[in-house]
Amino acid sequence: xxxxxxxxxxxxxxxxxxxxxxxxxxxxxxxxxxxxxxxxxxxxxxxxxxxxxxxxxxxxxxxxxxxxxxxxxxxxxxxxxxxxxxxxxxxxxxxxxxxxxxxxxxxxxxxxxxxxxxxxxxxxxxxxxxxxxxxxxxxxxxxxxxxxxxxxxxxxxxxxxxxxxxxxxxxxxxxxxxxxxxxxxxxxxxxxxxxxxxxxxxxxxxxxxxxxxxxxxxxxxxxxxxxxxxxxxxxxxxxxxxxxxxxxxxxxxxxxxxxxxxxxxxxxxxxxxxxxxxxxx
Amino acid sequence: xxxxxxxxxxxxxxxxxxxxxxxxxxxxxxxxxxxxxxxxxxxxxxxxxxxxxxxxxxxxxxxxxxxxxxxxxxxxxxxxxxxxxxxxxxxxxxxxxxxxxxxxxxxxxxxxxxxxxxxxxxxxxxxxxxxxxxxxxxxxxxxxxxxxxxxxxxxxxxxxxxxxxxxxxxxxxxxxxxxxxxxxxxxxxxxxxxxxxxxxxxxxxxxxxxxxxxxxxxxxxxxxxxxxxxxxxxxxxxxxxxxxxxxxxxxxxxxxxxxxxxxxxxxxxxxxxxxxxxxxxxxxxxxxxxxxxxxxxxxxxxxxxxxxxxxxxxxxxxxxxxxxxxxxxxxxxxxxxxxxxxxxxxxxxxxxxxxxxxxxxxxxxxxxxxxxxxxxxxxxxxxxxxxxxxxxxxxxxxxxxxxxxxxxxxxxxxxxxxxxxxxx
Numbered sequence: 001x002x003x004x005x006x007x008x009x010x011x012x013x014x015x016x017x018x019x020x021x022x023x024x025x026x027x028x029x030x031x032x033x034x035x036x037x038x039x040x041x042x043x044x045x046x047x048x049x050x051x052x053x054x055x056x057x058x059x060x061x062x063x064x065x066x067x068x069x070x071x072x073x074x075x076x077x078x079x080x081x082x083x084x085x086x087x088x089x090x091x092x093x094x095x096x097x098x099x100x101x102x103x104x105x106x107x108x109x110x111x112x113x114x115x116x117x118x119x120x121x122x123x124x125x126x127x128x129x130x131x132x133x134x135x136x137x138x139x140x141x142x143x144x145x146x147x148x149x150x151x152x153x154x155x156x157x158x159x160x161x162x163x164x165x166x167x168x169x170x171x172x173x174x175x176x177x178x179x180x181x182x183x184x185x186x187x188x189x190x191x192x193x194x195x196x197x198x199x200x201x202x203x204x205x206x207x208x209x210x211x212x213x214x215x216x217x218x219x220x221x222x223x224x225x226x227x228x229x230x231x232x233x234x235x236x237x238x239x240x241x242x243x244x245x246x247x248x249x250x251x252x253x254x255x256x257x258x259x260x261x262x263x264x265x266x267x268x269x270x271x272x273x274x275x276x277x278x279x280x281x
Numbered sequence: 282x283x284x285x286x287x288x289x290x291x292x293x294x295x296x297x298x299x300x301x302x303x304x305x306x307x308x309x310x311x312x313x314x315x316x317x318x319x320x321x322x323x324x325x326x327x328x329x330x331x332x333x334x335x336x337x338x339x340x341x342x343x344x345x346x347x348x349x350x351x352x353x354x355x356x357x358x359x360x361x362x363x364x365x366x367x368x369x370x371x372x373x374x375x376x377x378x379x380x381x382x383x384x385x386x387x388x389x390x391x392x393x394x395x396x397x398x399x400x401x402x403x404x405x406x407x408x409x410x411x412x413x414x415x416x417x418x419x420x421x422x423x424x425x426x427x428x429x430x431x432x433x434x435x436x437x438x439x440x441x442x443x444x445x446x447x448x449x450x451x452x453x454x455x456x457x458x459x460x461x462x463x464x465x466x467x468x469x470x471x472x473x474x475x476x477x478x479x480x481x482x483x484x485x486x487x488x489x490x491x492x493x494x495x496x497x498x499x500x501x502x503x504x505x506x507x508x509x510x511x512x513x514x515x516x517x518x519x520x521x522x523x524x525x526x527x528x529x530x531x532x533x534x535x536x537x538x539x540x541x542x543x544x545x546x547x548x549x550x551x552x553x554x555x556x557x558x559x560x561x562x563x564x565x566x567x568x569x570x571x572x573x574x575x576x577x578x579x580x581x582x583x584x585x586x587x588x589x590x591x592x593x594x595x596x597x598x599x600x601x602x603x604x605x606x607x608x609x610x611x612x613x614x615x616x617x618x619x620x621x622x623x624x625x626x627x628x629x630x631x632x633x634x635x636x637x638x639x640x641x642x643x644x645x646x647x648x649x650x651x652x653x654x655x656x657x658x659x660x661x662x663x664x665x666x667x668x669x670x671x672x673x674x675x676x677x678x679x680x681x682x683x684x685x686x687x688x689x690x691x692x693x694x695x696x697x698x699x700x701x702x703x704x705x
Contacts, residue, residue: 073551081542
């Protein structure tokens with residue numbers, strides 16, 4: 001659906017994206033992870049046509065570069081900032097963005113209704129966005145990216161600042177959209193969200209792709225072995241092993257096991273292992 | 282085009298819902314027009330005249346005639362001060378009146394003496410801060426006194442009495458001047474002839490009183506169909522402030538789109554950056570025209586400001602709107618935040634307005650400022666509006682200011698589009 005091939009982008013002497021290549025497949029939720037300053041925003045901007053690469057190629061669905069307006073018609077973008085007009089109502093916001101994407105008449109009305117329903121704002125359609133809670137604004141922000149039925153939607157940290165209920169609702173709807181055939185690029189700093197909904201995850205840092213695979217595969221490849229933690233009469237026993245069951249059996253043969261659990265690596269562990277623990281800007 | 286109109290409609294809706302912006306755009310310019318219009322003379326009533334108090338200490342025919350003549354002077358709002366000299370001087374000291382004219386004791390008698398004795402004295406007491414008015418008053422007083430003197434040669438009872446007295450004083454002088462007595466004798470015969478002619482004709486002799494010079498006043502505004510009131514001068518200023526307020530609001534709106542992220546969203550839609558900018562421009566243009574329509578309609582209905590030429594006013598107004606759209610876009614595309622947009626806008630518009638006559642009328646500015654104003658589009662905007670309102674500009678005269686305004690608008694749009702393409 002979206003292909004970046006050997007893409008490079010620099011701002012003066014600073015290289016933001018360096019020889020980056022990956023492909024987002026149709027119908028998947030593609031997680032794009034990276035610490036602050038990793039080049040994530042530049043990658044996203046290149047992917048949606050806000051920036052032109054200095055070198056390399058970006059292609060959307062075989063139609064060409066998204067810098068071309070007709071190619072961008074297939075895109076939907078929900079920026080991290082709440083990109084809404086607060087003095088317009090929920091419905092007016094959606095109608096405006098639908099019109100910008102060329103919708104008219106009954107098609108426009110139908111899509112606005114669907115987007116309002118998706119955002120759970122049908123009953124609040126006539127209220128101005130400025131009166132909405134953070135969660136409602138986030139949902140409206142996503143709905144505005146979907147109102148024209150794009151093939152690919154970019155959701156840039158769509159759950160920042162929302163309560164657990166709204167977060168769950170947003171994640172469930174993203175999965176539902178994916179199941180309906182929509183391709184989603186999802187950027188977040190919440191690793192558990194990425195692990196929950198992303199089919200594949202790309203981790204980038206310093207403008208380069210560090211890893212790209214399913215969450216399980218990334219953990220398997222970069223997470224290290226599981227750690228068996230057991231409490232015996234002789235004290236606490238920790239053992240990193242590819243087969244915790246066998247290790248537990250061996251331990252039980254030599255000591256009385258009072259308690260045990262297995263610590264498995266998660267996506268955050270992988271992320272920190274790949275990108276390091278030093279603080280970023 | 283659909284996208285441009287969609288953006289324009291959205292921006293106008295946002296404008297309508299922003300009370301602060303609405304007040305600044307529509308109410309503030311009206312207040313400005315009323316304020317400055319009132320300062321510069323309002324509807325042309327007596328408020329623009331010089332307040333002068335008259336004190337008659339002589340209580341003679343001559344002093345009464347002089348003060349009556351002063352009361353008839355144009356540009357003077359004369360009031361007889363019944364409480365006398367002290368009260369009149371106190372009023373001038375307090376600034377309640379610009380001047381006091383006092384005819385002291387002996388004025389009438391001195392005025393009836395020809396070619397002898399001390400001249401009649403008229404006291405003019407003025408507020409020292411009003412030197413220009415004082416000089417004008419002094420000249421007008423001299424004229425009124427000369428009028429009284431010239432009446433001596435018009436014939437009539439007073440003429441005879443004054444000349445007879447002058448002859449007696451000349452003949453009884455310690456060293457009589459035969460030339461003067463001879464001359465006065467001729468005058469007596471001349472006055473007698475004119476007095477007899479007046480009596481025969483049961484009216485003044487042909488020619489009336491002789492005047493050394495007659496000054497006829499013609500206000501240039503009358504010949505040029507000029508401003509009938511201060512509001513015709515101040516309304517274009519109010520319009521300019523409306524333009525500034527409106528353009529500033531739209532510039533802030535465009536910057537706000539950038540900071541809120543809606544601009545990024547628009548730039549990832551199928552429309553181009555030029556469409557976004559053009560949509561803003563169309564909305565701003567419509568709002569600017571609406572401000573002008575509202576102000577000129579109010580001006581016509583409430584202030585009596587009727588344009589000399591409606592078609593020319595429309596062309597001037599549209600040109601002004603285009604210029605301000607260009608200036609708005611420049612401000613919006615060079616500012617990175619709402620605060621910087623506001624700062625940049627005022628840093629741009631305030632000096633342009635000061636130099637261009639947007640705050641103080643051009644004629645009241647020093648010469649160098651009037652010259653510098655040539656570089657301010659505000660000046661050309663006011664000139665275009667005044668040209669259509671009351672200066673009686675023809676199409677050829679209107680072409681220069683309107684051409685400058687159109688050029689400002691086009692250059693502004695070009696600069697902004699180039700900048701916007703790089704920074705949006």
